[in-house]
Amino acid sequence: KQEVTQIPAALSVPEGENLVLNCSFTDSAIYNLQWFRQDPGKGLTSLLLIQSSQREQTSGRLNASLDKSSGRSTLYIAASQPGDSATYLCAVSPLDQFYFGTGTSLTVIP
Amino acid sequence: GAVVSQHPSWVICKSGTSVKIECRSLDFQATTMFWYRQFPKQSLMLMATSNEGSKATYEQGVEKDKFLINHASLTLSTLTVTSAHPEDSSFYICSAARSGVNTGELFFGEGSRLTVL
Numbered sequence: 001k002q003e004v005t006q007i008p009a010a011l012s013v014p015e016g017e018n019l020v021l022n023c024s025f026t027d028s029a030i031y032n033l034q035w036f037r038q039d040p041g042k043g044l045t046s047l048l049l050i051q052s053s054q055r056e057q058t059s060g061r062l063n064a065s066l067d068k069s070s071g072r073s074t075l076y077i078a079a080s081q082p083g084d085s086a087t088y089l090c091a092v093s094p095l096d097q098f099y100f101g102t103g104t105s106l107t108v109i110p
Numbered sequence: 111g112a113v114v115s116q117h118p119s120w121v122i123c124k125s126g127t128s129v130k131i132e133c134r135s136l137d138f139q140a141t142t143m144f145w146y147r148q149f150p151k152q153s154l155m156l157m158a159t160s161n162e163g164s165k166a167t168y169e170q171g172v173e174k175d176k177f178l179i180n181h182a183s184l185t186l187s188t189l190t191v192t193s194a195h196p197e198d199s200s201f202y203i204c205s206a207a208r209s210g211v212n213t214g215e216l217f218f219g220e221g222s223r224l225t226v227l
């Protein structure tokens with residue numbers, strides 16, 4: 001069964017710092033990988049979707065990479081802002097369902 | 111982007127009652143919808159996969175008679191928590207995949223917080 005791990009579980013950085021969130025998965029037979037943001041008590045907001053044939057996706061200050069062979073993905077956040085404070089979840093999909101990581105709780109200190 | 115709406119966003123009920131949560135895709139058709147459950151400070155746990163016009167597929171350990179799922183149309187799936195008990199208190203989130211698009215991208219609702227007294 002696919003297992004998804006996110007490191008670190010929590011991260012606190014000063015505003016303006018660049019940071020990297022890590023996601024690893026045990027089964028490389030995935031269809032895509034998706035990064036989400038979750039604010040407290042809220043649903044999920046999709047940030048980036050990477051198809052299995054792609055290596056990376058960029059949206060604004062966010063860049064996500066995917067290395068299927070090693071079972072890893074990273075989410076790079078440039079010039080972090082207090083509004084980026086949230087829990088970030090990665091999820092991998094063999095198409096018919098998603099397997100979620102446990103998330104990284106990010107706090108950006110003004 | 112595609113919008114998924116959940117209702118109610120927050121519900122409190124007495125133990126023994128049943129609660130229905132709706133998940134609607136507002137601007138697209140969704141052949142498949144998923145229901146997740148999230149405990150505090152934990153990740154999402156897939157409960158079941160809902161396919162329009164057929165029975166839902168439940169994950170191991172999820173009681174299908176407890177959590178009734180109906181997906182009667184391409185834009186609506188419902189989750190009914192029957193005879194709710196305090197241990198059913200949780201955050202329930204649905205997601206939908208756009209029909210006919212094979213990117214595998216899912217769109218999530220805002221979630222429904224259930225508190226059973």
